[in-house]
Amino acid sequence: MGSNGGMAKPVTVRVLDSSASEGARTAAVCAKLAVACDEPTLYTDATNCLNELSRINTDVLIVDLESIGGEDALETFAVRCPSSVIVAVSAQGSISRAVSAMRCGAHDFLTKPFSLDALASKITFQLEQRRPQTIRDAAMVSGAQHGGTTTPQGSARLDTQAHPAAQSSILSSGLQSPRGLEQLIGASTSMREVYDKIRRMAPSQAPVFITGESGTGKELCATALHAQSDRRKAPFIALNCAAIPRDLIESEIFGHVRGAFTGASDTRIGAAEQADGGTLFLDEIGEMDLLLQSKLLRFLQTGSFQRLGETVTRKVDARIICATNRNPLEEISAGRFREDLYYRLHVLPIPLPPLRDRREDILLLAETFLHRYSREEGRSFKGFDADAEAALIAYNWPGNVRQLENTIRQIVVMNEGLAITHAMLPLLIRDPARRQTPSSVVDLHREKSRAASVARPFGSIEPLWAQERRIIETALDAFDGNIAMAAAALEISPSTIYRKKQSWMARGA
Numbered sequence: 001m002g003s004n005g006g007m008a009k010p011v012t013v014r015v016l017d018s019s020a021s022e023g024a025r026t027a028a029v030c031a032k033l034a035v036a037c038d039e040p041t042l043y044t045d046a047t048n049c050l051n052e053l054s055r056i057n058t059d060v061l062i063v064d065l066e067s068i069g070g071e072d073a074l075e076t077f078a079v080r081c082p083s084s085v086i087v088a089v090s091a092q093g094s095i096s097r098a099v100s101a102m103r104c105g106a107h108d109f110l111t112k113p114f115s116l117d118a119l120a121s122k123i124t125f126q127l128e129q130r131r132p133q134t135i136r137d138a139a140m141v142s143g144a145q146h147g148g149t150t151t152p153q154g155s156a157r158l159d160t161q162a163h164p165a166a167q168s169s170i171l172s173s174g175l176q177s178p179r180g181l182e183q184l185i186g187a188s189t190s191m192r193e194v195y196d197k198i199r200r201m202a203p204s205q206a207p208v209f210i211t212g213e214s215g216t217g218k219e220l221c222a223t224a225l226h227a228q229s230d231r232r233k234a235p236f237i238a239l240n241c242a243a244i245p246r247d248l249i250e251s252e253i254f255g256h257v258r259g260a261f262t263g264a265s266d267t268r269i270g271a272a273e274q275a276d277g278g279t280l281f282l283d284e285i286g287e288m289d290l291l292l293q294s295k296l297l298r299f300l301q302t303g304s305f306q307r308l309g310e311t312v313t314r315k316v317d318a319r320i321i322c323a324t325n326r327n328p329l330e331e332i333s334a335g336r337f338r339e340d341l342y343y344r345l346h347v348l349p350i351p352l353p354p355l356r357d358r359r360e361d362i363l364l365l366a367e368t369f370l371h372r373y374s375r376e377e378g379r380s381f382k383g384f385d386a387d388a389e390a391a392l393i394a395y396n397w398p399g400n401v402r403q404l405e406n407t408i409r410q411i412v413v414m415n416e417g418l419a420i421t422h423a424m425l426p427l428l429i430r431d432p433a434r435r436q437t438p439s440s441v442v443d444l445h446r447e448k449s450r451a452a453s454v455a456r457p458f459g460s461i462e463p464l465w466a467q468e469r470r471i472i473e474t475a476l477d478a479f480d481g482n483i484a485m486a487a488a489a490l491e492i493s494p495s496t497i498y499r500k501k502q503s504w505m506a507r508g509a
């Protein structure tokens with residue numbers, strides 16, 4: 001059984017399945033959870049389960065829909081334990097069934113047979129959602145940094161109602177929110193590396209050089225570095241060089257005295273002075289002209305500078321973080337960026353991965369934004385349907401997290417309902433011609449089928465349905481049983497997978 005790091009109250013899990021053996025298999029999920037569990041309680045009878053739900057605390061309820069006569073009956077269970085995580089399971093999965101189960105109170109849905117890892121992942125995600133915001137986010141980062149399992153594996157009801165048991169135990173674990181880092185969402189390996197770098201680099205005084213495409217979170221990363229550093233109580237001053245006319249960048253950084261140039265009617269303190277004792281974040285550093293680059297180099301070497309139009313040399317102590325969405329080495333080759341300045345700045349590099357290279361973060365981000373904007377806009381969206389999830393995962397997101405955030409916000413404003421459907425997505429994202437398959441999965445399929453065909457004697461041809469089944473199961477394995485992700489990788493709709501599974505069952509295969 002999983003450990004929950006010394007937390008006070010173990011999680012209570014109840015499983016309702018009219019088949020005792022299937023219920024016992026499902027209950028084995030407790031061993032896979034990252035939190036400590038009490039011995040799970042198994043029910044084969046729905047009435048017994050209902051009676052106990054109203055009397056005894058329940059953190060997680062896993063219900064087999066066939067055992068209660070269908071998803072409509074789920075509502076009765078949901079009202080008995082309003083703060084529990086409810087996962088509905090069924091041997092007859094379909095998208096409409098999943099959506100209606102969620103409408104009737106399930107937080108998530110799984111088609112039988114499911115992998116215990118997939119179930120554990122869904123439960124873990126839902127328990128995370130019940131923590132208070134700051135603690136939850138801290139855990140998300142902390143869990144990611146320590147290899148925790150916080151990636152959601154499917155559509156989810158994002159209900160932040162704090163669970164009393166989870167709340168008290170987490171607070172007593174001493175898990176403190178690492179301020180700033182909590183804003184960064186993502187549990188992919190590449191984002192875990194970013195969190196690790198931020199934690200390690202934050203205490204240093206050396207410059208940090210953040211690279212990444214537009215919208216990958218460079219500014220968020222810079223604020224997290226500052227918030228994690230000893231300078232956190234001093235100012236964090238951010239300057240976006242791309243948003244300032246070139247001839248005004250110098251005065252914005254170093255300030256000017258009255259009359260220094262036409263229009264300088266007052267003396268003005270620049271960003272460097274304002275950041276004294278704190279952090280100066282220079283975004284889009286590639287926008288500076290070469291003369292200003294040499295002044296910045298001197299500032300980095302000596303900490304001293306002059307306000308425009310002044311001869312007095314001033315000194316400040318500001319940590320420099322800079323960022324660019326250009327390739328700095330190409331900029332050097334093209335003569336647009338000073339090589340000596342690059343090496344002065346490029347002491348602690350943080351490359352931020354584009355969203356298309358960490359597709360496993362897409363749903364986590366999308367669900368967070370959905371929850372945030374649903375609340376803000378007074379909507380009641382709880383999650384995405386499986387087709388919408390698959391399309392979000394398959395899309396390439398050239399504008400990265402910013403584009404994803406804006407897309408979700410736009411959908412929330414323009415629509416109403418409980419689940420975001422495929423039809424609500426912008427055409428650009430729905431258009432399958434723009435989809436790209438995650439190469440690792442395709443390669444895995446190719447490798448497996450190549451190996452299988454070499455091993456099989458010539459002439460023994462596997463039936464088409466069996467080949468399809470192997471390919472689909474390989475994809476499901478690769479995504480821990482997540483149908484939406486497997487469907488996206490295979491470039492088919494999730495309903496095709498549900499349909500195929502039903503036809504295999506009908507064959508008794």
Ligand SMILES: Nc1ncnc2c1ncn2[C@@H]1O[C@H](COP(=O)(O)OP(=O)(O)OP(=O)(O)O)[C@@H](O)[C@H]1O
Pocket residue numbers: 183184185186212213214215216217218219220221283325401402405
């Ligand atoms: N990992 C993340 N988690 C949560 N939100 C994120 C993440 N990355 C980016 N965002 C959000 O995306 C938007 C863009 O982020 P940010 O401004 O930090 O990107 P950037 O790389 O600095 O973009 P640009 O190069 O265009 O300035 C912001 O609203 C930010 O909150």
